[in-house]
Amino acid sequence: MSKPVKAAVFSAGSWGTAFGMVLADAGCEVTLWGRRAEVVDAINSGRTNPDYFPGVELPENLRATTDPAEAAAHADFTVLSVPSQTLRANLADWAPLLAPDTVLVSLMKGVELGSVMRMSEVIEDVAKVSRDRIAVVSGPNLAREIASRMPAAAVVACTDEAVARRLQAACHTPYFRPYTITDVVGCELGGAVKNVIGLAVGIADGMGLGDNAKGSLITRGLVETTRLGIEMGADPLTFSGLAGLGDLVATCSSPLSRNHTFGTNLGKGMTLQETIAVTKQTAEGVKSCESVLDLARRHGVDMPITETVFEIVHEGKSPVVAVKELMSRSAKPERR
Numbered sequence: 001m002s003k004p005v006k007a008a009v010f011s012a013g014s015w016g017t018a019f020g021m022v023l024a025d026a027g028c029e030v031t032l033w034g035r036r037a038e039v040v041d042a043i044n045s046g047r048t049n050p051d052y053f054p055g056v057e058l059p060e061n062l063r064a065t066t067d068p069a070e071a072a073a074h075a076d077f078t079v080l081s082v083p084s085q086t087l088r089a090n091l092a093d094w095a096p097l098l099a100p101d102t103v104l105v106s107l108m109k110g111v112e113l114g115s116v117m118r119m120s121e122v123i124e125d126v127a128k129v130s131r132d133r134i135a136v137v138s139g140p141n142l143a144r145e146i147a148s149r150m151p152a153a154a155v156v157a158c159t160d161e162a163v164a165r166r167l168q169a170a171c172h173t174p175y176f177r178p179y180t181i182t183d184v185v186g187c188e189l190g191g192a193v194k195n196v197i198g199l200a201v202g203i204a205d206g207m208g209l210g211d212n213a214k215g216s217l218i219t220r221g222l223v224e225t226t227r228l229g230i231e232m233g234a235d236p237l238t239f240s241g242l243a244g245l246g247d248l249v250a251t252c253s254s255p256l257s258r259n260h261t262f263g264t265n266l267g268k269g270m271t272l273q274e275t276i277a278v279t280k281q282t283a284e285g286v287k288s289c290e291s292v293l294d295l296a297r298r299h300g301v302d303m304p305i306t307e308t309v310f311e312i313v314h315e316g317k318s319p320v321v322a323v324k325e326l327m328s329r330s331a332k333p334e335r336r
């Protein structure tokens, strides 16, 4: 009998816990690293993560630890799911503990502020591993629904297709259907920019602007994502796939999305500080609107929706004024 695949998941937040369940349900032996002893104890003794998914029973082959070395030991896959802006510091601590041939898997959807690096680039930079040992999972994967074992598809991306296929096998369950893809750049950009467009759609929803506005923002949001992607060497077709359109539709339609909800609160007139105070989990778009805009400017790409979100979130622009400005931009053909 072959040995079970071992996976380490850092950390026991919303998506880390839900994806850990997926891996365990697919037959992997999963060790979840958590920062807080009380969460780790609840997972090991009560088989639940009370902070994120109270009432959801976790599989027997998923256990938790506060010891990163214990989590990392002998892992075939080391899955990273922390806020994008803390990854560099976190991984610097964990890198010396990684199993020698482990594949590093990013679940994160963000771009690092300042360096404008994608998460796989930060991993390569900090862990000093080659690109063919770094994979990305993305797609329409709202963690709450996955934890309820509701059906979803996803993409697993790696420049080495054989590695992507190994990861695909390790996380394929009756409710989670992963496809392989080699366009890592497109997958990561799709996920990071979708959070920014999710904020924009949330703002429009909060203002009561209707479904035509939503459809327009999703479509034009995807156009500007694709424009940036092409400049960065991504395959434009990736953006009409699960990591592009699929993820965008799920986020922009769902009250479970933190980015969408964050935007809705802003659109209803809450201040940034009030919105941050009621947001319990990571809403990546809040920081990534700045890094994505920075990335766009460095590549000479026009991203008017991203720019508008940045102005509303970080410069206090009124959403009413922002809508007027977006609608009165100069007329142009659709495909330019």
Ligand SMILES: NC(=O)C1=CN([C@@H]2O[C@H](COP(=O)(O)OP(=O)(O)OC[C@H]3O[C@@H](n4cnc5c(N)ncnc54)[C@H](O)[C@@H]3O)[C@@H](O)[C@H]2O)C=CC1
Pocket: 011, 012, 013, 014, 015, 016, 035, 081, 082, 083, 084, 086, 090, 107, 108, 109, 110, 141, 142, 143, 144, 280, 281, 282, 284
């Ligand atoms: N929640 C979801 O539905 C999905 C989330 N993602 C992405 O997954 C990534 C993680 O998001 P979530 O799990 O949702 O966030 P979360 O806020 O639920 O969990 C984040 C986890 O990171 C830990 N953490 C926070 N700051 C830390 C630090 N400085 N050092 C170490 N650990 C720290 C927290 O304790 C928590 O366990 C994000 O990039 C997000 O965009 C991707 C797909 C789905």
Ligand SMILES: O=C(CO)COP(=O)(O)O
Pocket: 109, 139, 140, 141, 142, 143, 195, 198, 247, 250, 251, 256, 257, 258, 259, 260, 282, 283, 284
């Ligand atoms: O990325 C997600 C779904 O795929 C989760 O979106 P939020 O981070 O907005 O909750």
